[in-house]
Amino acid sequence: VLEAPLISLSDAFRATSLPPAAEHLRSDVRRFLAEYSWERPPHARARSWAGFDADFSRALGERGWLGLTLPKAYGGGGADAFSRFVLVEELLAVGAPVAAHWIGDRQSAPLLLHYGSEDQRRFFLPKICRGEIFFCIGMSEPNSGSDLASVRTHAVRDADGWILRGSKIWTTHAHRSHYMIALVRTSGTQAERQKGLSQFVIDLVTPGVTIKPIVDLCGDAHFSEVFFDDVRLPAEALVGAEGAGWTQVNAELAFERSGPERIYSSIVLLDLWVDYLAGQSETRRSHRALLGRLVARTAALREMSIAVTGRLAAGESPLIEAALIKDLGTSLEQEIPAEISAALGEDPDLATDPELIRTLAYVQQINPAYSLRGGTREILRGMIARGLGLR
Amino acid sequence: MTTDPLFLDSFVRLLDDVVDPAAGRRLIQHGEGGAQIWRALQESGFLDAVVPEEHDGAGLSREEIAPLLLACGERLAPASVGHTMAARLIAATAGARLAVDGPVALWPVNAAGRLRSQLAPPRAEADYAVVQRGSTFTLQPLVAGGDDDGFGRPAATLDGAAAPLQQFELPGVDLLEWAAAVSALWMAGAISRVLEMTQRYVTERQQFGRPLGGFQVVQHLLAITAEQAVLAATAARIGVAGEGAALDPLRVATAKILTTSAAGEVARAAHALHGAIGITEEFDLQLYTRQLKRLQLSYGSEAYWSEQLGAARLAARDGTSVDFIRARIAPTAAGLEERPLAS
Numbered sequence: 001v002l003e004a005p006l007i008s009l010s011d012a013f014r015a016t017s018l019p020p021a022a023e024h025l026r027s028d029v030r031r032f033l034a035e036y037s038w039e040r041p042p043h044a045r046a047r048s049w050a051g052f053d054a055d056f057s058r059a060l061g062e063r064g065w066l067g068l069t070l071p072k073a074y075g076g077g078g079a080d081a082f083s084r085f086v087l088v089e090e091l092l093a094v095g096a097p098v099a100a101h102w103i104g105d106r107q108s109a110p111l112l113l114h115y116g117s118e119d120q121r122r123f124f125l126p127k128i129c130r131g132e133i134f135f136c137i138g139m140s141e142p143n144s145g146s147d148l149a150s151v152r153t154h155a156v157r158d159a160d161g162w163i164l165r166g167s168k169i170w171t172t173h174a175h176r177s178h179y180m181i182a183l184v185r186t187s188g189t190q191a192e193r194q195k196g197l198s199q200f201v202i203d204l205v206t207p208g209v210t211i212k213p214i215v216d217l218c219g220d221a222h223f224s225e226v227f228f229d230d231v232r233l234p235a236e237a238l239v240g241a242e243g244a245g246w247t248q249v250n251a252e253l254a255f256e257r258s259g260p261e262r263i264y265s266s267i268v269l270l271d272l273w274v275d276y277l278a279g280q281s282e283t284r285r286s287h288r289a290l291l292g293r294l295v296a297r298t299a300a301l302r303e304m305s306i307a308v309t310g311r312l313a314a315g316e317s318p319l320i321e322a323a324l325i326k327d328l329g330t331s332l333e334q335e336i337p338a339e340i341s342a343a344l345g346e347d348p349d350l351a352t353d354p355e356l357i358r359t360l361a362y363v364q365q366i367n368p369a370y371s372l373r374g375g376t377r378e379i380l381r382g383m384i385a386r387g388l389g390l391r
Numbered sequence: 392m393t394t395d396p397l398f399l400d401s402f403v404r405l406l407d408d409v410v411d412p413a414a415g416r417r418l419i420q421h422g423e424g425g426a427q428i429w430r431a432l433q434e435s436g437f438l439d440a441v442v443p444e445e446h447d448g449a450g451l452s453r454e455e456i457a458p459l460l461l462a463c464g465e466r467l468a469p470a471s472v473g474h475t476m477a478a479r480l481i482a483a484t485a486g487a488r489l490a491v492d493g494p495v496a497l498w499p500v501n502a503a504g505r506l507r508s509q510l511a512p513p514r515a516e517a518d519y520a521v522v523q524r525g526s527t528f529t530l531q532p533l534v535a536g537g538d539d540d541g542f543g544r545p546a547a548t549l550d551g552a553a554a555p556l557q558q559f560e561l562p563g564v565d566l567l568e569w570a571a572a573v574s575a576l577w578m579a580g581a582i583s584r585v586l587e588m589t590q591r592y593v594t595e596r597q598q599f600g601r602p603l604g605g606f607q608v609v610q611h612l613l614a615i616t617a618e619q620a621v622l623a624a625t626a627a628r629i630g631v632a633g634e635g636a637a638l639d640p641l642r643v644a645t646a647k648i649l650t651t652s653a654a655g656e657v658a659r660a661a662h663a664l665h666g667a668i669g670i671t672e673e674f675d676l677q678l679y680t681r682q683l684k685r686l687q688l689s690y691g692s693e694a695y696w697s698e699q700l701g702a703a704r705l706a707a708r709d710g711t712s713v714d715f716i717r718a719r720i721a722p723t724a725a726g727l728e729e730r731p732l733a734s
Contacts, residue, residue: 295701
């Protein structure tokens, strides 16, 4: 018997408006971006949410824009998910360097808020909100990529805490972070899959932790391999319940996969191309049409992202819908550089702006990452198929 | 903006009563039964859904009628339901009332008097056309019968010899935009039904000892189809966002671009997954996919509307693409967030 289609068009993506309070924040953010001196060339702004600038993050923290949705009691802004959507949208639209606080703000802080102890909340959350500490997330391992439940890094109980052994890899900005929240095995075997996994918050200066940056194909080192050689963790490093790591990890995925960062990763390049086209005495019909198609997709995806934000704000966890946005959004993000490359190359005699070419080159080379980070396209399509009753 | 669920439910119940699958097939395949469907719709009052209350309509917003028109596409109900709702809103805004109660087709013409579409609407779905020349609108009869439009539907032709039944003036309204927007909603509805049919088929159909849906390649193809269906429905709703009788051309462009491209991807996947049965006359899939392909070519294709939208983006020199989308396309751009949700 076929289940009711999970993706009910009218309900899953119900038309949702950004509330006035969220829109009010927009003008403040725009004023800040206009006044704060963070100017950098387009090819650097095209790093989007991979651009790291600790001072910039702290400046956001000073304005109360880190941990915007956290309760004020923990130093947060007490705002809703819509406000955070607006903030993130404005930052990404111009390619502001948000990487330093990105993971902590988006994932670690909400995770600690929901599953952490009161001591953990009081210790970590105000520091995250001030931009004093940055987080990374330890998920993948050398032998566990998409098959996350097969992680081998394990923590065993010791007299007064835990001993951690193993390693994590592809950990974004681990070498520039203060803490990692890692998913590791605390009981059972790999065969037991999701059971027996737990989360720990690890101070990265603890003896036994070694961090080795990995250089990517563009020459940037934005991710690392992290080794744990008999690292002693205090008992209070455990986040949430022992053995509940899988559930805790999944609870946050809808936040990670449905935001503007899954739509706007190539938007700096798109706007640079728009500037270039607008400066030409004439444009080709096919180029105007290409631009129109890309803008239309961005506009519709933005509506879908706002709709899911509404469901997150209502306390729901629309995982399938988030997967759907991420697949569509990252496909758009990847097509933008491919299409612009094809369009610019149409006329070999054309004199183009070197900065446009440099920016294009960066996005063209790095864009495979867009559909890898945060859950690969192929895994997400499997999730959507399950939502459609096929698995 | 959400439509009153009771209002939508009663409309859907009415549609289910008068356009069951057999009736949908009779209308699409044979051009029959339109009159009965239309009588029921006419008596229901739903055709005045978007006409302001002061003109004796239901006073729904344009966005609130979107689910009704999606429901028409899902059930093969005449696309002229949308055309007629729009025509009645436009007439009311001009201070007139359409002189006919029956189905009308929107008929934007160019300077040479030719319909601005590669395909004319099906004759079986309308008896009259609301023709726009500049700011002048006339109500004109369609001639009886019509030639097959190539998609199996006799196409409507204006009766050039007959005097207009009615004429009114209204500046600022473009019937091409309305025809494209209501087509986009119908397409998005049909797309969601094609997704549902395909989902059902791959769950039931067994090959190599298991359901087709057990194969990963099939799962991924269906996932992509679902993504396109959602994108199409979202875009189609954007197409009618805003208020008044004049649509926003950039929102219409967004709607027609994305429903037209989704229609192609969804039809391709659905036929691939259905195999040979899907290309038979007997199986219902073709009723939807052929209409989708017909509407791709109607009232401007993806390329036409993309160029309109791209040119507008280029002309908006100051600001980012995000600024442009927020100010010119997003449904909230018209300050809808200030309005209370319809209850």
